Amino acid sequence: MTLNDTDVRAVLHRATDHLSSPDGLVEGVRRGGRRRVARRRLLAGGLAVVTAASVAGVLQFSGTGDERIDVASPLFDEPTRGDLARDPAFLREVTDAWRGATENAELWLRGEPHVVWAGNTPKGKAAYVAQRSLDNPVVVQPEGERLIGYAGFVVPTANGLRVLTFEQFHDSGNLDGNSQAVLLGPDRDTLLVLDFGHPVEYSPSMSYAPDGRIVRQRLPVTFRDGAASLPVPPQLTKVTIAVGRAPMSVDSRIHVVNENEILFPDGKERPEPRRFDYVLPGADRAWGAAVAPTAWPPGAVAALAPFLDSIGTHVVDPEAPDLTVFGATPDGRRLLVSTIQYDDDPGHAVAMLGRGESEYPVVATQPVDWAEPLPVRLRLPDEQGTLVAAPEAKLEYRTGASGTWLDAGRGAALLPAGATDVRVTPASGVARTVRL
Amino acid sequence: MRDVRGTEFDDFVRTRSVSLLRVAYLLTGDRHAAEDLLQEVLEQVYVRWRRVRTTPEAYARRALVNRAANRWRRRARRPESALGDLDPATPDATDDVALREAVVGALRAVPPRQRAAVVLRYLEDLSVAETAAALDCSEGAVKSHTARGLAKLREALAGSGLVVTIPNGSGSSR
Incomplete structure (x- = not known):
């Protein structure tokens, strides 16, 4: 005995007969859809997080929800800066490009676009434009802030002016989350940085010390009439530059609007590298219950910091494993090993030894060839x-050429100081003997 | 700025939302999750309206299936809720509530692709070809998913004692 097709249809319908369209669905979908349109434009330009705000106070505030507010902001109200600020033909060209792009992007705007900056660069004429949003909904992030407008770079290309990305800005009071810089030219070898009123530093490239520590030169940015154009190495397949408010740090980084076009060409995200966390036998003797913690001891974080490019923007090679090893040394110290790898650069392995939380000196490093x-x-x-x-x-491993091979586990091991050879048998492949 | 979607989008939402909500409910097994899913999918339709306006329902169905499968995968990593927590009974006919719980419970035992195939074929009455388009698979795969899903569903429902069972004599091969 079984249900026939008619019965199946009947029970599926009966099981859903109680459903009705949620109240306010059309309005909710439209509201959410408009947020998605805006977010999509932002993400299309490659920004991970876009937050922004005007820097002046609220002039008028009325109501809640999606109603309008009027907020003063230099992005709307101050005279255009730059050496092309008095070039009406170029300003018209810029606003025409902006209008065309906003129409195509289906942004909901009001008023007229305002050219915040317009100037010559070594790669041609460029500009930065802002315009008020039609309404001022409370945004999800930053929490509780209201959208007040959109801004974006208008850059020269072989096909004329192009609006790169629309970024929202909000009513809370700063523009830290907005892109303040753009790479110009077919080789992306000119960095245009806007003057948002703070001292700025930049670093044109990154290299490695022999032990793997990151080496970066930090140079001050000198603004002139609202912007600075800086020569940098071509940024075609990876991003070597870093730019940030002085003193440059992980918290003061300035977004470069088109760097994700370099890191994720065609909008495709690269796969994450495979992560390998190994806890060696006996690790708990030193680590106790804290072995393989999600948050490392502060001393280890500090020790590893010089090996990390906290101010740069990189991707990782999906073929290069991301390795972490927790262990204990014979004298009872905590052993922590981590590999670091950026873009297609050579990776490095760093070993730290410590006790407790605070002191984890780096005791060994090496370049890694996977x-x-x-x-x-x-x-x-x-x-x-x-x-x-x-x-x-x-x-x-074995001790001496005639020694017996002893099992050391899989993936990672801490071998005795006297070990002389390691036999490595990959998951698929033949065994190889490596002299230590 | 003029909204390019006009009233056409609103009409689509108003006329088709209940039908899509039914699909979402059977795919997720939870009314609130279904409403969230429907809203997400309709927002997606809103964003892509210019491209999908000629076939919005087919696009929405496909998005529902994909997003529901993703939700199911995310949920599978968490402890499952008791069935009773999924959709609290509203004042309703007792038999209907029991049947609903039995159907939702039975569908939860059916793998997502098979579940989607059964729901689209038997709730939405889609053809094999239409279901294949929604699932982004071959018609042969739809037949296979449907047959296997249906067998599991029949087994579970027959065991519930909540529905009348008769000898299986009919088939569907549109």
């Missing part, structure tokens, strides 16, 4: 052994 059979080989000081790692591979 194509090698044993990519990580870090000899620890004070005869504490050698940390070896090859993700997912079976590891064995």
Whole structure:
């Protein structure tokens, strides 16, 4: 006995007969849809988070929800800056490009676009434009703020002026979250930075010290009439520059509006690298219940900081594993090993030893070549052994050429100081012997 | 600025939302999740209206299926709610509430693709070809998903004792 098709139809309908359209669905969908349109434009330009605000006070505020407010802002109210501020033909060209782009993007705007800055650059004439939004809904992020308008760079291209991305700005009082800079030219080798009223630093490129520490030169940006054009190395396949409010730090970074076009060409996100977290046998002797914590000890975070480019923007090579090893040394110290890798640069492995939370000196580093059979080989000081790692591979070691091979587990191991050879058997592949 | 969607979009939402909500409900097994899902999908339709205005319902169905599958996957990583928590009974005919719970419970035991195939074929009365378009798979896969999903659903519902069972004599092969 079973249900026939008619019965199945009947029970599915009966099971859903109680449903009715939610109240206010059309209005809710329209409201949400408009937010998505705006967010989509923002994300299309590649910004992870866009927050912004005017820098002047609220002149008038009425009601809640999506009603209008009028907020004074230099982005709307101050005279156009830049050496083309008195060039009506170019300003008209800019506003025409802006109107065409906003129409196409279906942004809901009011009033006239205001050219905040217009000037010559080594790559041609460029501008920055702002316009009030039609209404002022409370936005999700930053929480409780209201949208007051959209702004964007208008840049020269081979096909004429192009509006790069529309960014929202809000009513809370600063423009820190907005893009303040853009890379210009077919090679993206000119960095245009707008003067938002704060001292700015930039770094044209990044390199590595022999031990893997990040090396960056920090140069002051000198603004002239509202902006600065800076020569930088071509930014075609990766972003080497960094720019931020002085002193430049992870918290003062300035967004470069089109850097995601470089990092994620065609809007495609790259896959994340495979993450390997290994907790070595006996690690709990040193780490206790804190072994493999989601938050590292503050001392370890501080020790690793010089190896991280906190002010730059990078992607990671999905083929390069992201490795972390927690262990304990024979003398009872906590061992923490991490690999760091940016773009298609060589990666580095860093080993730290410490006790408790505060002091985790870096005791060994090495460049990592993941194509090698044993990519990580870090000899620890004070005869504490050698940390070896090859993700997912079976590891064995011996002491002396005639010694017996001893099992060292899979993926990562802390070998005795006297170990001389490691036999690495990948998950798929043949065993290779590596001399330590 | 003029809204390019005009009243056409509003009419689509008003006339088709209940039908889509039914699909969303059977895909998610939860009224609130279904309403959220419907709102998300309709917002997606709003954004892409110019491209999908000739076939908005087909686009919405496909989006519902994809998003429901993603929700199901996310939810699968969390402890499951008791069935009774999914859709609290409203003052309703007792039999209907029991049947609804039985159907939702039975569908939860059916893998997402099979569930979607059964819902689109038997609730929405879509053809095999239309269902294949919604699931982005071949017609053969739709037949397979439907047959396997239906078998699981029949088994679960027959065991519930809530529906009248008769010998299976009919088939559907549109």
